Amino acid sequence: MTFDACPRKERPEFSTEIVNYLQHEQIPATFFVSGLWAEHCEAGMKRLAEVPYFQIGLHGYHHWKSSDLTEAVIASEIERTRSTILQMGYNPQPYFRPPYGDCPPKLVKVAKSLGVLTVMWDVVSGDPNPLNTTERLEHRVLTMTRNGSIIIMHVNNGGIWTAQALPSIVAGLHEHGFEFVSVGALLQHV
Numbered sequence: 001m002t003f004d005a006c007p008r009k010e011r012p013e014f015s016t017e018i019v020n021y022l023q024h025e026q027i028p029a030t031f032f033v034s035g036l037w038a039e040h041c042e043a044g045m046k047r048l049a050e051v052p053y054f055q056i057g058l059h060g061y062h063h064w065k066s067s068d069l070t071e072a073v074i075a076s077e078i079e080r081t082r083s084t085i086l087q088m089g090y091n092p093q094p095y096f097r098p099p100y101g102d103c104p105p106k107l108v109k110v111a112k113s114l115g116v117l118t119v120m121w122d123v124v125s126g127d128p129n130p131l132n133t134t135e136r137l138e139h140r141v142l143t144m145t146r147n148g149s150i151i152i153m154h155v156n157n158g159g160i161w162t163a164q165a166l167p168s169i170v171a172g173l174h175e176h177g178f179e180f181v182s183v184g185a186l187l188q189h190v
């Protein structure tokens, strides 16, 4: 299970409800954090970093679409996010989640040159869509998830139904026999 923390202005920026639930269930989730989000939401960043089985990855500094950027700017988006999180005293993993899923070949190449692996997803929960419902989120995730799947949701409250849908999603996936691992643990099996 992965959760992006995007720098949105129009809604509260961090869902403690999601994190409390994940911690209560001891789910080793991975969070892709934008540098701007981390700066604006220090308490949220601290909260994520203090859970030992959570992993923190990178989600760009400004949350720009990579196709519009030069290779130099892509590199600085990755490095600035990494250095922002490091300066806050936390240690991000070398994984990059492209904002908006915009993943041109130049991004993968630049990330690789910086020792960073680009991490996409195969299961779209659809949680930023206000037209979705908890039932739709649950249905999508439970029908699409396979062994090794990476599920994308949002922890910055861009995920409108995420907190409400999460308990039934987790229960349903457990019923189907799935276990949750961090992205780092998943990569060890690739």
Ligand SMILES: [Zn+2]
Residues within 6 Å of the ligand: 004, 005, 006, 007, 059, 063, 099, 100
């Ligand atoms: Zn995002």
